[in-house]
Amino acid sequence: MNGPVRPITSAELEAHAFLHGLSARFLAELLPHTERREFAAGHTVAREGDPAREFFLIEVGKVALEIVAEGRPHLTVLTLGPGEVFGWSWLVPPHLWRVDARTLKPSRVVVVAGPALRDALEAHPEDGYRFLRRLVPILARRLDATRLQVFDVYRP
Amino acid sequence: MAVRPRLAVWKFASCDGCQLSLLDCEDELLAVAGEVEIANFVEASSAVAPGPYDLSLVEGSVTTPEDARRIQEVRAQSKHLVTIGACATAGGIQALRNFQDVEEFRRAVYARPEYIATLATSTAIRDHVPVDFELRGCPINKAQVLEVIAAFLHRRRPTVATGSVCAECKRRGVVCVVVAQGTPCLGPVTQAGCGAICPAYRRGCYGCFGPQDSPNTPAWSSRLGELGLAPGAILRIYRTFNAAAPAFRAAGDAAVQEGG
Amino acid sequence: MSTAPEIAGPVAPVPSHGGPLEPAPFTVRARAQETRDTVSLVLAPAPGSEVPAFRPGQFNMLSVPGRGEVAISISGDPGRAGEWVHTVRALGLATQALAGSMPGTLIAARGPYGQGWPVDRAWGKDVVIVAGGVGLAPVRPLLLELLRHRARFGRLEVIYGARTPDDLLYAPELAAWRGRTDARFQVTVDAAGRDWYGDVGLVTQRLPDARFDPASAVAFLCGPEIMMRLTAETLEGRGLPREGIWVSLERTMQCGVGLCGHCQFGPYLLCRDGPVLPYRDVARLLRIRGL
Amino acid sequence: MTDRTIAVDYLARVEGEGSLRLRLEGGKAKEVELRIFEPPRFFEALLRGRSYLEAPDITARICGICPVAYQMSACHALERALGLRVVGPLRDLRRLLYCGEWIESHALHIYLLHAPDFLGYPDAIRMAKDHRATVETGLALKQAGNAILELLGGREIHPINVRVGGFYRVPPREELETLLPTLEAALGAAERTVRFASGLPFPRVEEAYEFVALRHPEEYPMNEGELVSSEGLVLPQERFEEAFEEVQVPYSHALQARRRGGGAYLVGPLARFALNHDRLPPKTRRVVEEIGLEPVVRNPYRSIVVRAVEVMLACEEAIRLIRGYAPPERPHVDPPGELAGASGAAVTEAPRGILFHRYEIGNDGLIRAARIVPPTSQNQARIEEDLRHLVDARPDRTDRELTDACERAIRNHDPCISCATHFLRLEVERA
Amino acid sequence: MSGLRNAHVGDPPSHGGMGPAVGSRWLLARDEFPSLLDALRRAGYRIVGPTVRDGAIVYGSIRSVADLPEGWTDRQSAGAYRLERRPDRALFGYNVGPHSWKKYLFPPREHLFTLRRTDAAKFEVSVPEDPDPPMAYLGVRACEIAALNIQDRVFVGGAAVDPGYARRKARRLVVAVQCGQAGGTCFCVSMGTGPAVRDGFDLSLTELLDEGRHEFLVEIGTADGARVLDGVPLRPAEPSDVRAGEARVADAARAMGRAMDTEGIHDLLLGNLESPVWDDVGRRCLACTNCTLACPTCFCHSTEEVPDLSAERDERWRRWDSCFNLAFSELHTGSVRSTTPARYRQWLTHKLATWFDQFGSSGCVGCGRCITWCPVGIDLTAEVRAIRAAAPRPGPGAGGTA
Structure with a gap:
């Protein structure tokens, strides 16, 4: 059952919390490059080192970001749920995934093609700015949390 | 048993x-x-x-x-x-x-x-x-x-104070030899444990318990200078029984620099 | 010289006990290994002795005699008389001695001490509880007390963070709590392996979708200072006023009764005025380093 | 069978570490080497450039067993260099302090190190299982000596109150008097110790020692007196080096002293007693007479008796000194005016025998040169002779027996190897 | 303003009854001073008071007048104290020395109790035999009475009462002495604690030493004080005597060596917890604990468990501790106040500001001991001045502090 499902409509796209308020023209440009996918639990959505070409918005389910290194157990560093987004390496050279993304539950996500999104952000600086205004705080919050996780706040 | x-x-x-x-x-x-x-x-x-x-x-x-x-x-x-x-x-x-x-x-x-x-x-x-x-x-x-x-x-933590000799002096009611006599003393930078015997016998502490856990030797060395100790004497006072303890070694080195 | 003065002199009665620092004998009635380094102990008093009642958030001074006395918050059910329950994490030698004590071990205990959670401030409001690490222990009596009076307040949102899934306390009870329909318990860990299907991330990561009415809610926080501060700031960001937030603080405690001076935190003697304090009063102080 | 090598690693119940190598050839001791392994600590070198006031504190660290002896020799030598004379109550206090060290050090040796040899135990703790009262007497006696050191010196080991010119603080009379009950009890315990020691079973041995000690016109010597020997030497103590020299042997870190142009000699209780038995205070004299102790003891095993006598006289002296004490005006005397570079030497009687110090100081008060000759390095050569005789007398003994016998023979002299050395590792080679 | 109000001139002391009236004033001749000591002893008190030892005036046992520092005074400045001869033979002509009365009420080391294991599941608690005789504190100054009151509030004024302190407090008799001079580090006037002794005493003495006169003006503070005077040859004080006494105290007030600006001090310090002054003083401070242990109000202590080798017995001891010790604020993760500036800030803000929050008054009485007995002469009045000077001025629209 992994794979694309019912296509997304422009109204659904516009209603998504992360994209809400971006210009209709901008969203319209994205729509052809956007699809909805469903994954079974335990599906690896992305692998560390793979080219990062997509931006994910979670509609349903739960996704874990993991660090996988040979000879060591997998380490989950963050889990994400409905309304949350992941995958921003398409924005940052060299456009490679830095973590594995794996579903913990059956999940439904909206996927936007990274290159197209990049082109649209370039073409519409105003929407681009708004988009980044939403993305950067999320990244900042995760960076803050990661620092405290590194600090090992509950350590003896 | x-x-x-x-x-x-x-x-x-x-x-x-x-x-x-x-x-x-x-x-x-x-x-x-x-x-x-x-x-x-x-x-x-x-x-x-x-x-x-x-x-x-x-x-x-x-x-x-x-x-x-x-x-x-x-x-x-x-x-x-x-x-x-x-x-x-x-x-x-x-x-x-x-x-x-x-x-x-x-x-x-x-x-x-x-x-x-x-x-x-x-x-x-x-x-x-x-x-x-x-x-x-x-x-x-x-x-x-x-x-x-x-x-x-019994697997417990030893009760061994790591602060200064001064605390023992004061608890013992000893009159401070620095303040009341101007006698050079290492007590403020030396770890307690002896019972402040030297000041109790009216001489300055010679640091035989080594540096206390927060030794402010720069401040103390400058006070020792005011009390009339030449850099050579300041060097000697740190370099005796715990000369190689890091804080005293550093204080000694500083006195050597001071002495030129 | 011990002769009584003839005219003036000793009028006050000589206390016949060692004063407020004098412990009473207890024995370990039951012991549960919570995690690798943490156990819960049920302490029973010597036969014929009473166990003083306590309020959620209070603590006791405990020791295996001769091996060091430490302040440990009470983690038992305030509704259950006749025993004290403590959750002890083996960190130093004194806590190692306590954590290593088996049923029948003699424990010297005194208390309860300090100001607990202002439970009555929850009535009629939504309640958010955020606990981190062993910070769940002092929160447990609060939770039990709240759940006993479930009808008296609104939504209950509990977020509990730990280092790894192996560090979670009260696992069976936690599962039961999470199954409740009248409260939401979120558990998140800092790092996990593939066998963990729960949340991973800091407790603050779970806050954005916590359900409460900021205009009419209270929050009780217990965990590492930095975690509580971040949580409080995030809650404030969601519109919960400072006045509705309480935190439980930690400093070295020796006497437990406000005499020894060890647990000073700005204007507070935490053993006497705390450990639970209004965040409003300590928010600024928590930002001062080395206070 | 008669040509053998025996190696024994450590000699126990001595203060410090050393080793002994014995080589037997044809049933005779061919080589006897008392090796001193105490890592060199270079005291004479590190004293250079230090203030003369530091010498008593620094040299005390040569030996934790007899620090007062080092402090006393250092003070006397430096006072001679500075032209100071310490007299009256200050002199009495010094003698009192020395009494404390003699009592403590001798009691330690008698009860904890030496007596187990006679009663057949490896140590005093096991001995206490059968002879608890005896060991407790010893500990109480030792404690009495330590009480003097603690009160007058500030602490038992490395006292802090000794100063060139006197003391940093002198006790008021009533403070000193608090020691009297302890010392009265100790005097009784010391007398019992003398009787106990004289009743021990002794091997019959006679050694032809040349005894060297101080001799004072009035008192049993501690801080003062002339150097004398049983061979007729009489010399002012500061001229020690004219009569004695130190030689270095390849197998040891300690220098060995010998009579110039002569051989090995013995210092310590046997020597002091042989040369000063007419200077005993009355109570001790009476007990010595009662037990019939001969004035010159040449059996090293019986040193335990002489040591007990010295404990008793030290207790008796301490009581006398305290009773006669009136505090001095000032705790110390100071050098007059400007310092002038000078040198000075002195000998005092450490519990184990004479201890020589010599210093040269500059007019800045800093030490230019120091020389220290501890008692154990003086006895070292003579101990080797004892051992040679012991081996030659009964070469048929097994290695184990020989080892035990050698260790005992060494313990007779209470060597303070820390002053000079470390564990005694016995190596017997029978070629 | 004098503390010697309501001068009572009149009835001679009654002998055998309740003694003279509370509030009344009398004169005691210097030659009769021993009779006061005798009376105190007769009343069952061990007398402790000023005596010369090791170059300072310290508190110790007083067996006779000869133990008092007759003709001695002291010169004090930051980090220095020297005894000096006075031109007269005053018994109390000195300023406060290194000791304070807290050593009697809150001993440097105290055996609190012993736990003795009686069987596998029980222990019993025993308290040491009562070691505290009734004591008369002779020569208590106004600042020291303020200090006694402050420590009383800490140890017996709250919910938890320290039994040892309470016992010793109940058995103390305070014989105050009015200051006739002030030391180089004194600032009781600015702390409102002196130099006049106003209350909190059982007896108060003012040493009158003008023009060959040597007498003591005695004021009765309590019925206990009155009873003690039974048999002491007193004569009624004249108004002129009272005025002479007041003049002495006024001299002391004028001679204060230092002043502390206490204006808004609570908010000043708490509002400047990150002042650069803390780092500056932290560089000079030795974290040696002298100030805290010389302070007559500092009460911080640690308890130690002292088990025997078999751990069957466990003695609980208490000893003076100090917020300047690194280990004092130790949590399992490390010390909270790991730097000297943080520790100095803790001490000063506690003493001068948060003490109000905790115990309802300042913790400082202006005695100056922490200044004199600081080996590097750190002066808290100067540090407060520096903090004030460095404090950002709240301008228009400025909310809090930096």
Whole structure:
């Protein structure tokens, strides 16, 4: 059952919390490059080192970001749920995934093609700015949390 | 009685005074012997039992290649290793060689220096092997060594203060020799434990317990200068029984710079 | 010289006990290994002795005699008389001695001490509880007390963070709580392996979708200072006023009764005025380093 | 069978570490080497450039067993260099302090190190299982000595109150008097110790020692007196080096002293007693007479008796000194005016025998040169002779027996190897 | 303003009854001073008071007038104290020395109790035999009475009462002495604690030493004080005597060596917890604890468990501790106040500001001991001045502090 499902409509796209308020023209440009996918639990959505070409918005389910290194157990560093987004390496050279993304539950996500999104952000600086205004705080919050996780706040 | 914990006492370069402190616990010696098996204490007994030992007390510093090897053996046989005294904890008075030319020392004392095997430095036990606890003092305080033995026996933390000698002076009601006599004293930068005996006998502390846990030696050295100590005298006051303890070594180095 | 003065002199009665620091004998009635380094102990008093009642958030001073006394918050059910329950994490030698004590071990205990959670401030409001690490222990009596009076307040949102899934306390009870329909318990860990299907991330990561009415809610926080501060700031960001937030603070405690001075935190003696304090009063102080 | 090598690692119940190598050839001791392994600590070198006021504190660290002896010799030598004379109550206090060290050090040796040899135990703790009262007497006696050191010196080991010119603080009379009950009890315990020691079973041995000690016109010597020997030497103590020299042997870190142009000699209790038995205080004298102790003891095993006598006289002296004490005006005397570079030497009687110090100081008050000759390095050569005789007398003994016998023979002299040395590692080689 | 109000001149002391009336004033001749000591002893008190030892005036046992520092005074400045001879033979002509009365009420080391294991599941608690005789504190100054009151509030004024302190407090008799001079580090006037002794005493003495006169003006503070005077040869004080006494105290007030600006001090310090002054003083401070242990109000202490080797007995001891010790604020993760500036800030803000929050008054009485007995002469009045000077001025629109 992994794979694309019912296509997304422009109204659904516009209603998504992360994209809400971006210009209709901008969203319209994205729509052809956007699809909805469903994954079974335990599906690896992305692998560390793979080219990062997509931006994910979670509609349903739960996704874990993991660090996988040979000879060591997998380490989950963050889990994400409905309304949350992941995958921003398409924005940052060299456009490679830095973590594995794996579903913990059956999940439904909206996927936007990274290159197209990049082109649209370039073409519409105003929407681009708004988009980044939403993305950067999320990244900042995760960076803050990661620092405290590194600090090992509950350590003896 | 259950199996008694096994105690060993080891000697490296030292004067024997710290292990003698144990024998000076006249009131407690037989009680200690009842609670622990004194398995290896050559100064006190001809009966030497082989390791492993639950608690090793190590006196003295490492000054010879042979001793550098021997301390590894001691550590390997010891569940807990506690150093006793300034030699074992900071290299002792003999660490003054660390600041000098040992060859010259050797020639000064011995007519046939080639007979003498020694290292260029006198170093603390911690510089060679992991140490579980360091008991300060030149010599150690016998109440403290009993406390450390009891604490290791019962797996609790030894009650050994790490702050300044001044606290002991004040608790004892001793009038400060610096403030009331202008006598140079290392008490403010030296660790408590002796009972502030020097100030109680109207002389300045000479730092035989080594630096306290927050020693502000720069501020204290400048005050010692105001009290009339020349840089050479400031250097000497730090470089005595704990010359190689890091805070005192640094303070001594600063005095050397000051002295030009 | 012990002769009584003839005219003036000693009028006050000589106290016949060791004063407020004098402990009472308890024995370990039951012991549960919570995690690798943490156990819960049920302490029973000597036969014929009473166990003083306590309020959620209070603490006791405990020791295995001769091995060091430490302040440990009470983690038992305030509704259950006749025993004290403590959750102890073996960190130093004193806590190691406590954590290593088996049923029948003699424990010296005294208390309860300090100001607990202002439970009555929850009535009629939504309640957010955020606990981190062993910070769940002092929160447990609060939770039990709240759940006993479930009808008296609104939504209950509990977020509990730990280092790894292996560090979670009260696992069976936690599962039961998470199954409740009248409260939401979120559990998140800092790091996990593939066998963990729960949330991973800091407790603050779980806050954005916590359900409460900021205008009418209270929050009770317990955990490392930095975690509480971040949580409080995030809650404030969601519109919960400072006045509705309480935190439980930690400093060394020795006497437990406000005499020894160890647990000072700015104007507070935490053993006496705390450990639970209004965040409003301490928010600024929590930002001062080395206070 | 008669050509053998025996190696024994450590000699126990001595203060410090050393080793002994014995080589037997044809049933005779061919080589006897008392090796002193105490790592060299270079005291004489590290004293250079230090203030003369530091010498008593620094030299104390040569030996934790007899620090007062080092402090006393250092003070006397430096006072001679500075032209100071310490008299009256300050002199009495010094003698009192020395009494404390003699009592403590001798009691330690008698009860904890030496007596187990006679009663057949490896140590005093095991001995206490059968002879608890005896060991407790010893500990109480030792404690009495330590009480003097603690009160007057500040602490038992490395006292802090000794100063060139006197003391840093002198006790008021009533403070000193608090020691009297302890010392009265100790005097009784010391007398019992003398009787106990004289009743021990002794091997029959006679050694032809040349005894060297101080001799004072009025008192049993501690801090003062002339150097005398049983061979007729009489010399002012500061001229020690004219009569004695130190030689270095390849197998030891300690220098060995010998009579110039002569041989080995013996210092310590046997020597002091042989040369000063007419200077005993009355109570001690009476007990010595009662037990019939001969004035010159040449059996090293019986040193335990002489040591006990010295404990008793030290207790008796301490009581006398305290009873006669009136505090001095000032705790110390100071050098007059400007310092002038000078040198000075002195000998005092450490519990183990004479201890020589010589210093040169500059007019800045800093030490230019120091020379220290501890008692154990003086006895070292003579101990080797004892051992040679012991081996030659009964070469048929097994290695174990020989080892035990040698260790005992060494313990007779209470060697303070820390002053000079480390564990005694006995190596017997029978070629 | 004098503390010697309501001068009572009139009835001679009654002998055998309740003694003279509370509030009344009398004169005691210097030659009769021993009779006061005798009376105190007769009343069952061990007398402790000023005596010369090791170059300072300290508190110790007083067996006779000869133990008092007759003719001695002291010169004090930051980090320095020297005894000096006075031109007269005053018994109390000195300023406060290194000791304070807290050593009697809150001893430097105190055995609190012993736990003794009686069986596997029980122990019993025993308290040491009552070691505290009734004590008369002779020569208590106004600042010291303020200090006694402050420590009383800490140890017996709250919910938890320290039994040892309470016992010793109940058995103390305060014989105050009015200051006739002030030391180089005194600032009781600015703390409102002196130099006049106004209350909190059982007896108060003013040493009158003008023109060959040597007498003591005695004021009765309590019925206990009155009872003690039974048999002491007193004569009624004249108004002129009272005025002479007041003049002495006024001299002391004028001679204060230092002043502390206490204006808004609570908010000043709490509003400047990150002042650069803390780092500056932290560089000079030795973290040696002298100030805290010399302070007559500092009460911080640690308890120690002292088990015997078999751990069957466990003695609980208490000893003076200090917020300047690194270990004092130790949590399992490390010390909270790991730097000297943080520790100095803790001490000063506690003493001068948060003490109000905790115990309802300042913790400082202006005695100056922490200044004199600081080996590097750190002066808290100067540090407060520096903090004030460095404090950002709240301008228009400025909210809090930096």
